[in-house]
Amino acid sequence: MLDDAPDAIDVWPENWAAVELFDALGSQWQVAPSGQLIGLRYEALPVVMDLHAIHGTERRRQMFDDMRTMESAVRAMINEQAKRGGR
Template structure:
C-alpha cells in the first residue's frame, strides 16, 4: 500500500492515506460489443492529462487517436469507438472524484 501511495505521489496524483485498496481483482462482465473499446481505453492508461492541482482532467485525445490507429481501428469504426471510450472516461473520472 505504501508503494502505491509513493508511486502516485511521484506522478503528482493525490490519494487519501485512508484509501483501502483490496488486492483482490474484481470480476465483471463486459458485453462483446464493448471489448474493443475497453481494450483501447486500457491501452490509454498512461495517457491521462494532469491538472495543476494533482488530478486528471481526462484522456489525451491526440494520444487516443494514435492508440486507435496503431491498434488497427478501421476509420469507419473510429467515431463509434471514440464515443464508447468517452463514456468509459466519464465513468472513470466520476469514480476518481469520489475518492
C-alpha cells in the same frame, strides 16, 4: 487505484474492443496540479486506434464515443474518491 474496484468485471463481447482501447490509453491521463483527473489526451487516440487496427470513420467515431463514456465515469469515480481522501 480504486480501493473498492472489483478484481474482475464482465464485459459484453460487443464492448470488448472499446475496453481494450480505453485500457491502452491508461498512461494518457491529464492530471491537474491538484491531482484531479482532467481527461485523456485525445491526441494519442489516432495512434492507439491504428495500433489496435480500428479503421473507418464510423467505427472510429463509435469507439471515440464509447471511450468518452468510460473516461467520464472513471474520471468522476477517481476524483470523488480523491475528495474522500483516497478511501
